[in-house]
Amino acid sequence: MNWKFWKRPPANPTVAAYLDATSPRPPHKAPVASTRFVVLDCETSGFDIQHNRILSLATAEISGGRLHIAKSREWTVFQPGAAMNKAVAIHGILPAQTAGGRPEPEVLLEFLQGTHGAILVGHHVNFDIAMLDAALQRHFRVTLRNPALDTAALAMIAIEAFARTAYPGQREPTLDEVCAQCKIAPFERHTAEGDTFTTAQLFLAMCAMRQRHLARPLTIADLPVRNG
Amino acid sequence: MSFPKNMIPGRIADALMRFPPFSMLPGDEVASLAAGADVWVVPIGDYIWRQGAQPPDEVLFLAQGRVEYIWDNDGQTERVDVRDVGDVLGLSALVRNESFRVSAQAVEDSMLYGLPWAKFRVMLGKNDEARNYVRRHLFWAVRVGSQIHYSGEPTGARMAGRAKNILQSHLDGAQIIQPRPIERLLVCGPDATLGEAAALISAKRVPSILVVDAARRPLGIVSSAALVKNAIVDGMPKTTPVSHIMANPVCTVSPASSATAAMLVMLRERIGQVCVTEDGTPGTKALDVCTHKDLLAQTGHHPAGLLREIRFAKSPARFRELCDEIENIARSYLDAGISAIYIGQICAELYDELTQRLITLATDELHDEGIALPRGVAWAWMAVGSDGRREQILRTDMDNAIVFAPLPTKEENEAARAIFTTLATRVIDKLIAAGFAKCQGGVMALNPRWCRTSAEWLDEIASFNADTDGNGLLRALILYDLRFVVGERALCDALREKVYASVSADTALQHRLAQLIVDNTPPLNFIGRLVIEKLGGGGGGEFDLKSRGMAPLRDAARLFSLHYKLNRRYSTGGRWEELRRVVPQRAELASLARDAYDFLLGLRTTNGLRRGDSGRYLDPSTLTKIERAQLASVFDVVRTVQHATRFQFVTGGRMT
Numbered sequence: 001m002n003w004k005f006w007k008r009p010p011a012n013p014t015v016a017a018y019l020d021a022t023s024p025r026p027p028h029k030a031p032v033a034s035t036r037f038v039v040l041d042c043e044t045s046g047f048d049i050q051h052n053r054i055l056s057l058a059t060a061e062i063s064g065g066r067l068h069i070a071k072s073r074e075w076t077v078f079q080p081g082a083a084m085n086k087a088v089a090i091h092g093i094l095p096a097q098t099a100g101g102r103p104e105p106e107v108l109l110e111f112l113q114g115t116h117g118a119i120l121v122g123h124h125v126n127f128d129i130a131m132l133d134a135a136l137q138r139h140f141r142v143t144l145r146n147p148a149l150d151t152a153a154l155a156m157i158a159i160e161a162f163a164r165t166a167y168p169g170q171r172e173p174t175l176d177e178v179c180a181q182c183k184i185a186p187f188e189r190h191t192a193e194g195d196t197f198t199t200a201q202l203f204l205a206m207c208a209m210r211q212r213h214l215a216r217p218l219t220i221a222d223l224p225v226r227n228g
Numbered sequence: 229m230s231f232p233k234n235m236i237p238g239r240i241a242d243a244l245m246r247f248p249p250f251s252m253l254p255g256d257e258v259a260s261l262a263a264g265a266d267v268w269v270v271p272i273g274d275y276i277w278r279q280g281a282q283p284p285d286e287v288l289f290l291a292q293g294r295v296e297y298i299w300d301n302d303g304q305t306e307r308v309d310v311r312d313v314g315d316v317l318g319l320s321a322l323v324r325n326e327s328f329r330v331s332a333q334a335v336e337d338s339m340l341y342g343l344p345w346a347k348f349r350v351m352l353g354k355n356d357e358a359r360n361y362v363r364r365h366l367f368w369a370v371r372v373g374s375q376i377h378y379s380g381e382p383t384g385a386r387m388a389g390r391a392k393n394i395l396q397s398h399l400d401g402a403q404i405i406q407p408r409p410i411e412r413l414l415v416c417g418p419d420a421t422l423g424e425a426a427a428l429i430s431a432k433r434v435p436s437i438l439v440v441d442a443a444r445r446p447l448g449i450v451s452s453a454a455l456v457k458n459a460i461v462d463g464m465p466k467t468t469p470v471s472h473i474m475a476n477p478v479c480t481v482s483p484a485s486s487a488t489a490a491m492l493v494m495l496r497e498r499i500g501q502v503c504v505t506e507d508g509t510p511g512t513k514a515l516d517v518c519t520h521k522d523l524l525a526q527t528g529h530h531p532a533g534l535l536r537e538i539r540f541a542k543s544p545a546r547f548r549e550l551c552d553e554i555e556n557i558a559r560s561y562l563d564a565g566i567s568a569i570y571i572g573q574i575c576a577e578l579y580d581e582l583t584q585r586l587i588t589l590a591t592d593e594l595h596d597e598g599i600a601l602p603r604g605v606a607w608a609w610m611a612v613g614s615d616g617r618r619e620q621i622l623r624t625d626m627d628n629a630i631v632f633a634p635l636p637t638k639e640e641n642e643a644a645r646a647i648f649t650t651l652a653t654r655v656i657d658k659l660i661a662a663g664f665a666k667c668q669g670g671v672m673a674l675n676p677r678w679c680r681t682s683a684e685w686l687d688e689i690a691s692f693n694a695d696t697d698g699n700g701l702l703r704a705l706i707l708y709d710l711r712f713v714v715g716e717r718a719l720c721d722a723l724r725e726k727v728y729a730s731v732s733a734d735t736a737l738q739h740r741l742a743q744l745i746v747d748n749t750p751p752l753n754f755i756g757r758l759v760i761e762k763l764g765g766g767g768g769g770e771f772d773l774k775s776r777g778m779a780p781l782r783d784a785a786r787l788f789s790l791h792y793k794l795n796r797r798y799s800t801g802g803r804w805e806e807l808r809r810v811v812p813q814r815a816e817l818a819s820l821a822r823d824a825y826d827f828l829l830g831l832r833t834t835n836g837l838r839r840g841d842s843g844r845y846l847d848p849s850t851l852t853k854i855e856r857a858q859l860a861s862v863f864d865v866v867r868t869v870q871h872a873t874r875f876q877f878v879t880g881g882r883m884t
Contacts, residue, residue: 068266070264183292197235205269208269
């Protein structure tokens with residue numbers, strides 16, 4: 001019985017499979033070593049979730065505690081309507097360049113296929129998820145259900161220098177700041193792929209720190225994972 | 229779309245390409261390796277693998293952090309090595325296809341790249357340079373019980389364009405053939421009889437005679453062997469013309485050709501002489517006939533040539549030149565990867581020849597000044613200390629002594645001693661002029677304490693015992709390495725026999741000597757290069773190669789050979805070699821120790837040549853990664869030798 005009768009079941013089978021396989025609640029007692037994480041980052045044409053568009057998207061997969069380079073994916077999204085604005089100066093993707101990319105629905109479906117049951121990881125991941133949600137809403141009238149982990153929040157737990165203080169005006173650390181703390185050289189900043197790789201490395205490094213701190217193998221409950 | 233398709237693998241590949249062996253592989257192959265990589269982080273204290281585990285199908289690259297290898301040896305664990313950024317982990321086990329010999333523990337948070345081994349192995353198979361690099365690194369696992377090979381292959385520092393083989397080092401210094409004055413050429417016409425030819429050959433004491441025509445063009449050559457065969461064995465009449473038995477055509481070379489090349493021609497043609505003509509063909513005038521010996525002497529950078537030069541040299545400047553040349557030979561042999569122990573032996577022969585020549589010159593000088601050596605008194609010049617062990621490659625030290633037969637009265641003895649010390653002073657002045665440094669400890673024959681009658685020496689040797697003080701013991705150690713150089717050999721042999729007889733019978737003295745070996749050096753729990761640096765802290769970050777590494781090996785070799793009365797060899801390497809052959813239960817230790825000593829001697833000599841001093845102090849930062857690892861293995865051998873010494877001599881065979 002469909003209790004949420006105001007929600008139509010998705011027409012697209014790929015989307016339906018994704019929704020079936022993905023639970024919004026993370027398995028809190030599962031060890032981190034056996035959990036699948038998908039690290040993601042997208043470059044957009046701006047910070048306005050409703051009006052700006054995703055220009056490129058990259059994912060990397062961590063399972064068994066290892067980042068598998070062979071399974072990392074990268075898409076450029078064809079956005080005919082994207083405007084030339086200040087964001088272009090950051091990521092350097094001209095609207096015209098997206099012409100070589102793939103249509104947004106195709107990219108989203110491939111993305112969904114790779115994220116079945118995984119925990120999404122990103123730096124300020126909420127923004128990326130919001131952009132993806134907006135796109136998914138436009139095309140398939142669904143949103144992402146995956147639990148998510150923000151490496152900025154993880155950094156505030158795992159790294160002493162970013163620990164939450166009582167002082168006003170504290171902000172979450174940026175990717176570059178976390179990189180500096182973990183002694184990881186940031187790579188190809190402001191490209192989806194580069195930031196994904198950097199974030200993945202940071203995530204692994206911070207998990208190691210957290211594990212050392214707790215002196216036991218990590219479970220999901222030890223990480224600041226929020227429900228999807 | 230303008231993005232490179234494989235940015236993340238590219239990033240991994242970039243990291244790999246900064247380090248060997250990946251830097252030796254083609255870029256696209258490394259990229260494909262990187263595409264299949266895994267990345268993970270190991271927290272401090274976690275084990276990457278455990279000893280005895282089977283290696284997974286991947287090679288680990290340490291991208292960040294530090295890893296230590298822990299060896300669990302029958303319940304005792306020790307750190308055997310350290311890996312840091314850029315090192316490849318677990319390769320030895322994969323290459324040998326065996327389980328891990330050590331555990332690997334992260335001592336910092338370490339980021340690892342796992343690379344597919346199957347793919348990497350194929351690449352290594354195709355790329356010689358990378359494969360050789362990997363093979364040279366296999367000894368990383370040595371210290372935990374597999375075979376040591378310190379590489380006759382040149383090590384890293386020598387790989388940078390300096391590597392050459394021994395033939396090359398000869399060719400580099402090779403001279404062109406220099407014909408001697410034409411009067412020396414022994415010729416006869418084709419009509420000369422065998423009898424005449426034989427008479428000429430024996431009169432001039434050369435091995436052959438050249439048969440020439442009226443214009444002195446070579447027609448053939450008659451060697452003494454041919455004369456023996458034809459005239460004596462086959463009974464050919466002495467009146468037969470030489471043209472019947474001469475060998476022709478004559479093998480000819482031009483005077484501008486390389487002496488080494490001419491030797492190779494002779495070897496290939498299986499002949500004993502080669503004729504030098506004006507343009508290198510038999511159609512022009514003969515200039516000279518050269519034998520192997522002549523050419524060898526002319527071949528540059530060859531010890532045989534130098535030996536001959538030393539015999540004829542007179543002036544101090546010439547001796548200095550020759551000694552510089554000896555050092556050059558040592559350097560080029562070291563570059564060619566020749567064992568330092570052999571080089572030491574070659575140099576010892578040359579320096580002995582030099583000493584002999586200098587003594588002859590000094591005796592002549594004294595004679596001219598009216599001072600004659602005591603008539604009828606047998607005497608001998610001895611090399612002691614490092615010289616006695618044939619380890620003097622560089623001219624940084626000299627250790628010598630004189631022994632002479634005792635005379636009836638004390639006054640006569642003192643008179644003879646005065647003359648011998650005068651002689652020694654002359655010789656040593658000449659040695660100093662040739663570039664040798666004076667012995668700091670005064671171990672020189674000009675010192676009356678090192679110029680004694682055989683009776684005095686024998687008394688002194690007999691007087692050494694376990695209660696001898698430090699200085700006395702040092703003197704004893706120097707004396708125990710005595711070696712005959714010039715003069716009456718029997719005197720030296722008697723001393724040497726006495727040394728062996730007195731020490732091998734005196735267990736307490738052996739115990740005392742063993743104490744020196746065991747105590748003299750700090751306890752060597754030697755763990756990788758970082759500890760080398762830390763231990764060397766005293767001398768401005770420098771490390772004392774001699775007292776830390778060579779002294780225990782050297783002293784232990786001496787002690788073992790004294791104990792087992794192995795008196796046939798003089799050098800440390802030779803002593804270990806003899807121990808290996810004669811005492812089966814020490815065979816393994818002896819061969820390890822020999823190789824280790826060889827490595828240290830080579831390292832010290834190279835270092836000394838580079839720095840222009842004795843090479844005793846080594847700056848660890850000048851070592852390549854491979855040399856550091858080798859040094860660590862060497863110190864492991866030192867420790868093993870110390871254990872063996874302690875077990876046999878200090879605790880008297882009881883386990884402590």
